[in-house]
Structure formats: structure tokens, C-alpha cells
Amino acid sequence: MAKDIHKMLGEEKIGRLLLSLSLPATIGMLVQAMYNFVDTIFVGKGVGSMGIAGISIALPVQIFVMAFAQMFGIGGASVISRALGERDHEKARRAAGNVMVFSLAFGLVMTLLGQFFLDQLLIMLGASEAIIPYAREYLGIILLGSAFFSFGMAMNHVVRAEGKPKIAMAAMLISAVLNIILDPIFIFSLNMGIRGAALATVLSQAATSIYVLFYFLSGRSLLRVSLRSLIPEWRIMRETVSVGLSAFSRQVAGSVLAVVLNNSLVFYGGDIAVAVYGVINRLLMVFIMPMFGVNQGFLPIVGYNYGARKMRRARESVKLASAVTTMIALFSSIVMFLFARQLISIFTDETELIESTIYALRIVILATPTIGVQVIASGMFQALGKALPALFLSLLRQIIILIPLILVIPRFLGINGIWISFPLADLIAFAISLVFYLRELKIFRSGELNVEEE
Template sequence: MMDRQKMLAEESIGKLLMKLSVPAMIGMLVQALYNFVDTIFVGRGVGSLGIAGITISFPVQIFVMAFAQLIGIGGASIISRSLGAKDMAKANRTAGNIFTVVIFFGATMAVLGFTFLEPILKLLGASPTIMPYASDYLSIILFGTFFFSFAMATNSIVRAEGNAKVAMYTMLISAILNVILDPIFIFGLDMGVRGAALATVIAQATTAFYLLYYFLKGESLLRVELHDLKPNRAIIRESFAIGFSAFVRQVSGSVLGIIMNNTLVLYGGDVSVAVFGVINRLFMVFLMPMFGINQGFMPILGFNYGARKYDRAMEAIWLSVIAVSIISILTFVVLFSFPEVLIGIFSRDSELISEGIKAMKIIVLMTPLIGFQVIGAGMFQALGKGLPALILSMARQILFLIPIVLILPYFFGLNGIWASFPIADALAFIVTFVLFLKEMKVFKVKIRKAGEF
């Protein structure tokens, strides 16, 4: 256990970032790939309406993810800093509170979601032709919210203690199992979108049990006992304050999904909803590696900041910015250059492919700027600075993208919807850059003062 703490405190930042980020990148990439493959199987086995059905349902899954990150990422920041400060009691209490909150949420979400299924789908923008597919998919997915939220939040704890390999394994287990079960349920048992949903729920449940086994077996740095499960207001409040930025970012994605679905049905029809779903899946695959770097970077920054090793913390920030910027640029090159090939993987529908090419060429224009935004928000989360993290989480989707996507279609129709994305990316980059520079000045002062003692 002490080896991981020593690793975070002493190993070279370059090697440490590789050691923690590569497993997270692999895990998150595979996680994105199973959504990718899920959509391919549905597109090939059910058609564009099947893709539209799971796209309509996606905002609910994003909301579940948002709450898991609210408590998971917030609690993970506390755990990282507590481990750096050698306060094991607080780290254990925080982990126990994460377990309690996320279990209660998962159960509540499943019951409420299933009870109000049809009104929820209408709110999400399901047209009469999409409704049967969305209903079949979401009615099953909701039963997996308990496992999904538990696995996501607990995975953040594992990363916070520097055990990147186990965090990666959890994602690999879920993704590989889902990919294996998809064709069996969709084609072999002829279950259509219901089969895709069932495969996802089984995969998520398996991951949740694996993580529970990890903690019960005693492989974790943390030792959660029954008294640690008792809700602690101070810990939950601090976790929510720090994780609120991640929550807002994800919820804004859910709100954006609802607005996009309704707007796309109005200006482009069912096919445009399917196009948005396909492009979303492609972005998830190509951008997940940078989120993996962010996941590896945050415990390094949090631990060394808590241990007052500010020069190491600064080095981690700059190396991470360089790495994600390279990924962002490569993503732009591939998506802009080969849209027809990539979209054609999902469907043979000529209308979907034609509309998808046009949309992709517009949406990706400011993709090279996205990586910097990811690390900027992650930096403030790891430092426990909730307000700037919240601002950055709100910037792209809430402050810019949602208002723009509501205005531009009035003037430019469907193209206005697609153009909203690069405009919002550019504006969010400017906000991130300003806050980032201010924080770098603070870091330089801390490094100078630390050198005087």
C-alpha cells in the first residue's frame, strides 16, 4: 500500500503520468468502443430508427453518469489529498460515504425512471416512430442504473489511490462482456434494441461486483468499515462542492441531448437524430484517450498538491496539456479527412451517410482546442477549487452551446445546429485559457515560497 503512496510522491512525473494514464486511456477507450460497437450492431441489426432510439435514451444514461461523478470525482479529490496528507481516517470515511450515497441514488433512479418512462421519453424528444425503440431500450437500461452508478463512482476511488490497473480492468470487463453479449442477444436471440440494453446491464452488474470484491478482499489502500458508511455531512458537502463541476458538465450534456433531439426532429427529422447519435459515438472513441490522461493526471496533481510538492504538480499540468493537445489535433485530422468511411461503419443508409458527412465536417472544426479544456477543468477539480471548475464545466455546454443551438437554427436551419459546436468550443477555450493563466501565477508564487524554506 505504501508503495503506491511513494510512487505518487517520488516517481518522475513523466513515468508516473504514463503509468496512471495509459491504463485509464485503454479502459476508457474500450468503454467508448463498446458504445461504438453497440451502435454498430443496432444499426446493422435494427436500422437507423434503432440508432435513433438509443440516441433518444442517452441523456438518461448521461444523467446517471453525472450523479456518479458528482460524488465519485468529488470524493476522489478528497481521498487523493487525504492520502497525500497521510490522513487515512478521512480517506476511509470519504470512501464509505461514496458507497452510501451512490447506492441510494442508483435504486431511486431506477424506480422513478421506470415509473415515468413514457413521459420521460416524450420529454427527451422521441417521435411516434422512434418511441417503440426508445421504450424497449430504456426500460431495460434503467434496471442497470444501480450497478452503473456504483461502478462509476467506485472506479474514481480506485484511481484516487493510484491503482490505475484495477480501474482499467473494471472498464475492460464491462466492455468486453458487452461486445460478446451484443450479437448473441441482438441477432442470435432476435431481441433487437432490447438485446443491446440487456447486454449493457449484465456487463455493468459484473463490473460492480468485481469492484465490490476488490474492496472486500483488502487490495485497496482504504479500509472501509461499517461506521464509515454513516453519512457525514461535511464530507458529502465537500464531495458535492468539488464534484459539482463534473456533475454540471455531464448534466449539461444530458440537457443538451434533450434539446438536440427535439431540435433535430423539428429541423431534420428522425435521420438527423441518428446522425447525431453516430457522430457522438465517434467522438467518444476518439476523445476518450484524453479523458484517460485527465483521469491519470488528477490523482498525481491532487496528491502532490496535498503534499506541498508544487513543482511536481506544475510539471504534471504541463505534460498533460501537451499530451491531450496532440490527441485533439490527431482527432481533428482523422474525423475531418475520413467522415464517409467512419459513418459508413454504422449504417448503409445513404441518407444517413450523406447528412453525416456534412455534419461531421462542421462539428469537428475546433476539435484541436478541446484537450486543453479537459485538463483545465480537471486541474481545478484535483485542486479542490470548486468554483472555477464549475465555471469551466458550464462554459461549453450551458453558457455557450445550448443558447447557440437554440438561436442559430432559426437563421440557418439544420446547418445552424451543426455550426453551434465549433463556435461553443472556441468560446469555451477562451474562458479556460484565462482561468488557467491566473492559476499558473498562483502556482509560481507557491513554488517560490516553497523554495525559500
């Protein structure tokens, strides 16, 4: 089994390898996006625009949980990939065990904190008096399942790091299919409304966690986790966190951005504006997630080959992944622009919400084709274990650029200023990311020449 992974990551043709690793990861990421997408469809049809607004208010907390899960998972996956490239299997196993323990512990802490401070949290998130009842019902249940969400997502990255993308995909498909089945049953048949959507999500995430845990306990994994590997090892966790910090920061940036957005949307556009962005965000998640799937498939390739000093393969994987993500971004923006009405009508029948969302969506996605290079540039530095540039690029678009634009431009342009801020931030972040990206490729080229000389 160990020989298979070394042959696969170190020798197989990059195009075929990227496809084999990215396709299951992409399906898995789409499945992940389906949680909120499906919830929003059923809540929009069964509860209305205030239900969509309630889910939108709760989203920053879900993103925050996801941030820690990805910090442990992506950081641990980077450590594991490089350790496998160096043929240090014991370190890879210890890293997997530590990810398991810390992701579970964090999820349990979030459950406890959420139950004690739920109302204060909703006010901070920007919920108006009309939205709070819906957001409380939804988020209160979602937080009960934080441990399932955190564990399942973190360990999914570990499964991919050992070259088992189909197992990772299957885990996420189980949860997506179950969520789609349970949503209409709980929301409509059992008349549970927005609480039913939350309960369906939690039960689906629990199913994923059980499946992943069984995979590791069954002995099918190369990373056989023992009791010894579950003991916290601060050197490994320090490396895991330092590398995963960029992924964490990107997600936390998304959470902070959502809080700022929700407050600004209520101030400049009222409760309906929160629902408008809720629909836009769900569409963006579905169309953009394939890029992050390619990124997840590309991470173990570049990490392994960098650790094995196969610089030519590492550079080739970066360039190919960049081309693929850019094509996905371009295709997505064209589809969303041309078929905005049809896509938005999936969520709601309310004319005001549909018309407002069409107008805003077409502005927001104007610079979407630039996102592909941004995603791969940040992912490349994560895979190489270069924490500081990865952290900077993760924070660049959402925290360093977009939030200041949202706080300033609407003062002059009102609600339109919020929508215009998105393409402006994309263009600025793309220009800066491109500088880091090209400079690192030159370093790859230099390392490639040095290896050839040896």
C-alpha cells in the same frame, strides 16, 4: 503499501507517472465509450436508423446517471488524493465508504423513478412517434441497471485515487468484452433487437460492479472499507459533492444539451437528423475519451502534490497533461475528417444517413483541437478542490455557450446552424478557459517560490 503510494505520487518522474496512471485510465474511458458505440453498431446493422435514433434519445438519461456517479466518484477521489497527500488515511477510508453508499442509493432511486415515468420522460427527451417504441424498449431495460452503472463508475474513480489504475482498467475491460460478446447473441441469435442491446449493457455493468466490490472486500485495497466508514458523514460528503459538482455539471450539461439537440434536430431535420447526431456522438466519444483518460490519470498527481505542497510537480503535471490532450485532440480531428466515410460506414449501410453524417461531422469537428486545454483546465480546479471555477468551466462550453447558439443560429441557417454551433462554442470556450488556466499556473509558480523560501 502506504509508503509506496507516497513515493509514487510524490517522487516518481512526472512523465512516467502520468503515463502509468493515464494509460489504464484511457483504456478504461475508451471501454466506457464502447458501451454505446458497440450498441449503436449492432443496432444500426440489425434494426436500422430508427434504432440508432432510439438509442440517441435514451442517451441523456444515461448521461444523467453518469453525472451523479462522477460527482460522487471524482469528488471522492479528490478528497482521497488530498487526504493521502496529508497522510490522513482514516479520512480517505471514510470518503471511500461514503462514495460507495451514495452511488448505490442514487442508482436504486433512478431505477424506481424510471419505471414509473418512462413515457413522460421519452416525450420530454424529444422522441417522435416513430422513435418512441425503440427508445422505450431500450431505456426501460437500461434503467433497471442504474445501480450497477452508478456504483461501478463511482468506485472506479476511488480505485484510481489510491494509485491502482490497472484494477480500474480491468474492471472496465471486463464489462466491455462481455458487452461485445453478448450484443450479437441477444440482438441476432436470440432475435431480441434493441432490447438485447440494452440487456447486454446492463449485464456487463453488473459484472464491473461485482468485480470492484470484490476488490474492496478482499483486503487488497489500501482503503479498507468497514461498516463504520459506510455511515454517511455529511462533512465528507459536502466536500465530495462541492468538488465533484463540476464533473456532475459537465455531465448534466451534456444531458441537457442532448435534450435540446434532440428536440432541435427533429424540428429542423426530422428523425434522420437524430440518427445523424447519434452516429457523430458515438465517434466523438471514442476519439475524445482518451483526453478524459489523461485527465483522470492527472487528477491524483496534481491533487496529491498540491496537498503535499510540492508545487513544482503539480505545475509540471498540469502543463504535460495539457500538451498530451491537445495532441490527442488534433490527431482525432484529422482522422475523423479524412476517414469520415469509412468510420460512419461501420454503423450503417443506409446511403442517406452516411452522406448526411459525413457533411455534419466535418463541420462539428473543426475546432476539436481546442478541447484538450478545456478538459485539463476544469480538471485542475477539481483536483485542487476549487469548486467554483471548476463548476464554471464545466458549464462553460455546453450550457453557457453551446445551447444558446443552438437555439439561435438555426433560426437563420436551419439544420446547418446546429452543426456550425459546435466549432463556434469550442473556440469561445477555449479562449475563456485559457485565461483561467494561465492565471492558476501563475498561482502555482508563486506557491512554488514560497515553499522554496521556507
